[in-house]
Amino acid sequence: MEMGFNILPQGFKYHREIGEEMKAVALFSGGKDSTYALYIAMQQGFEIEKLITIFPREKESYMYHIPAVERTRYQAQAMDIPQDIYTIGDSPEELKNILANYDVDAVISGAIASNYQKTRIEEVCTSLGLLSYTPLWGKEQRILLEDMLLAGFRIMIIAVAAYGLDEPFLGKILDYALLSQLEEVERRYSINISGEGGEYETYVLDAPFFKKRIEIEDMELQWHGTRGQVLLKKMKAVEKRDRGEKV
Numbered sequence: 001m002e003m004g005f006n007i008l009p010q011g012f013k014y015h016r017e018i019g020e021e022m023k024a025v026a027l028f029s030g031g032k033d034s035t036y037a038l039y040i041a042m043q044q045g046f047e048i049e050k051l052i053t054i055f056p057r058e059k060e061s062y063m064y065h066i067p068a069v070e071r072t073r074y075q076a077q078a079m080d081i082p083q084d085i086y087t088i089g090d091s092p093e094e095l096k097n098i099l100a101n102y103d104v105d106a107v108i109s110g111a112i113a114s115n116y117q118k119t120r121i122e123e124v125c126t127s128l129g130l131l132s133y134t135p136l137w138g139k140e141q142r143i144l145l146e147d148m149l150l151a152g153f154r155i156m157i158i159a160v161a162a163y164g165l166d167e168p169f170l171g172k173i174l175d176y177a178l179l180s181q182l183e184e185v186e187r188r189y190s191i192n193i194s195g196e197g198g199e200y201e202t203y204v205l206d207a208p209f210f211k212k213r214i215e216i217e218d219m220e221l222q223w224h225g226t227r228g229q230v231l232l233k234k235m236k237a238v239e240k241r242d243r244g245e246k247v
Contacts, residue, residue, distance in 0.1 A: 024133065025050045025099070026108040027121070028083070030072040032155045032174075033110030033136060033194070035204040036148055040135040041108045042209060049104055051076050051083040058089055068158050068203045071232050075204060078212040078237040096124045106131035112141060113196045141194040145179055154206040154213070161227040162199035164189040169200065170221045171230050203232070212237040 026038045028051040042048060053072045076083035088094035099107060107125050111118040111134045118134055125132035136144060148155065155174040160166070164185035172178055182193050191199040206213040218234035 021045065021047070022105040022131070023047045023049050023103070024106040024108050025052050025102050025104050027110070028053050028072060028076075029110075030068055030075055030203050031110070032145075032148060032153065032202040032204055033112055035075070035110070035207055036144070036151075036153065037108055037110035037134065037136050039151070039207060039209055041133060044135070046106060046108065046133070048081055048108070050102065051079075051081050052098065052102075053083055053085045054095075055085065055087040056090070057087055068201075068230075068232055071203065071235065074214050074235055074237050075210075078206075078210040078214055080211045090120075092120045092124050095121070096127060099124060099128055099130065104130065106133050108133050108135075110134070110136055112136045112139065112144065112194055113192070141192070141196075142179070142183070144194065145174070145182075149174065149176065149179070152206070152208050153204060155202050155204055156216075156230070157200050158203045158232070159201035159227070159229040160199070162189065162191045162197075163226075164191060165200055167221065167223045167228055170223070170228050171219060173205075174202070201229075203230075206240075211240075213240055214238075 022045070024041060024046040026034065026041065026048055028034045028038065030053070038048065051072070053069060055069055072085075073083060086098055088098065107121065107130055109117070109121050109132065111121070118132075118137060121134075122132045153174075157169050157172050157174070160169050162185075185191055186193045191197070195201060204214075205216070214235055215238045216232060216235050220231040220233055222229050222231055
């Protein structure tokens with residue numbers, strides 16, 4: 001199947017029986033993991049019907065990404081994939097009520113190591129007769145980050161909340177130098193290098209399957225002593241110079 005994307009990265013295999021001609025919705029937060037899971041699913045042959053984005057009711061949600069969720073509409077526009085947005089709590093029953101409205105075969109999510117998140121999504125999907133597809137689950141996390149860079153993902157750090165991740169990390173674009181810095185912080189402070197424990201949050205500005213890229217026109221860095229975030233104040237989806245553009 002010719003998708004116009006890079007081949008599947010290391011550790012992934014093409015499964016004809018999984019994905020081929022299967023309709024799916026993707027749980028999409030705007031961060032690197034949900035975006036990369038969507039990228040892999042599309043290469044596996046899933047037909048993505050909708051992006052489902054959750055605004056968590058709880059300020060400290062263990063299920064859903066919080067920073068810049070309101071800015072995911074720009075990413076949906078850049079992908080040219082329709083999006084539905086809901087405000088719910090962490091209760092699996094609330095997620096079930098949402099997913100029950102979609103006539104699809106599968107739900108895509110970007111869980112890597114959070115059993116709490118993965119099990120709850122799986123329970124909901126099982127009760128609805130849907131496949132829960134988590135292509136990143138159990139993968140070596142540094143390799144995943146390298147694969148995202150190799151694929152041409154442009155990823156901004158938009159929140160930090162861990163020892164060793166100080167104000168200069170805010171607004172930085174992930175590259176190999178920054179990845180080395182994250183490795184050093186991981187070594188010294190035992191953080192999760194992918195931010196699975198909420199150590200940092202990300203926002204994807206561009207990816208191989210984006211038809212447009214996100215351009216930040218104005219942002220504000222907010223620092224609160226031991227944690228901080230980037231307020232994305234003005235942004236837009238703009239045309240790429242050519243289909244192979246990597247910004």
